[in-house]
Amino acid sequence: MTNDRRSARKRSTPTPSLTDLPTELLLQIISYDTSLNFLTALERRESEDSDRRWARRQVLRALSQSCSTLRAVFLPALWERVDISKPNFRQRDLTGEVASRIFAYIKFVQVSMQVWSMKEMKPILHLVKFLRSLPKLADLRIRSVNWEVDKLLVSAFADVSLPTVASLAVADALHPIFHAFPNVTTLACPLILAGSDALRSAIAHFRRLSTLVGLRMYKVWPHFKFDTDSISECARHFPRLRALSITTPLPREPQLQTGLGFLRAFTQLAELTFFHRSLDRHTLPLDVLVAQGTEILKASRSPDAKVFRIWNGISTEGWSLFYEKQC
Secondary structure, eight states: OHHHHHHHHHHHSOOOOGGGSOHHHHHHHHHHOGGGTTOEEHHHHHOOSHHHHHHHHHHHHHHTTSOHHHHHHHHHHHHSEEEEOOOOOOGGGGSSHHHHHHGGGOOEEEEEOTTOOSSOOHHHHHHHHHHHTOTTOOEEEEEOOSHHHHHHHHHHTTTOOOTTOOEEEOOGGGGGGGGGOTTOOEEEEEEEETTSHHHHHHHHHOTTOOEEEEEEOEEOSSSOEEOHHHHHHHHHHOTTOOEEEEOSOOBOOHHHHTOOGGGGGOTTOOEEEEEEOTTOTTBOOHHHHHHHHHHHHHHOOOOSOOEEEEEEEETTTEEEEEEEEEO
């Protein structure tokens, strides 16, 4: 009789579902399953050496048996930052129990498109659908490689709105997608040019902008031209701007050597960054940059702590932080 009761209870016990598993164990399953192989946590990519990989496996094993409190902390931390480098999106990757649980934690997405096809629209459409499935996406970075891919991206974002994104980093050629990010406060565009279509688009769509990275203050085509009017216009349209990074080294021109006072139009500036090439005699001397940058920040009415930085570039070594000072 006892055996019959045990058999009846065994038959009536529901089969465990995916959601019954500890979330850390679920992550381990995902790492061996192809259904989410387009998602690669940055922590995994950065853990290249065997010692770190071994340590990570040990932590996962321990956490897979942990209490619910640790599970609640670990899963969001692991999946907060995601890197996408492969275009192997599929429709089923964007739905289901795993997606609904993981996607809610993702806040930062970096897309590297070096191996993406210039002729296939479907993966890009799936990428956009994936981004729209992230309720807490706050930081998006897209690294495209050529104008053909840019054209596909522009088309895919035509009717898209991602209001949760506050920080956007894209090439200036992607300025037609700015409309999709109405609440951006931080914009990073490599070599965004004063007076350019990219800057005009930013002015039109990013009224809350507080950080601008990548501004250039002179044109190189069809001829060298320094344009202070565009700087003044930018300051008028971005009154909240508190951080400005001028990406390209400033040329050694008479009007620049006598002062950069026009940057005082940014009255709330708290962080200012210049880029400098110490081996290039055609750029402003370092002492001029230090003196003028310090004066600009001291003249700002911002109540925040003020920081002035200079990055130095050597062709064989890249850029490195050379100077940092609180004003």
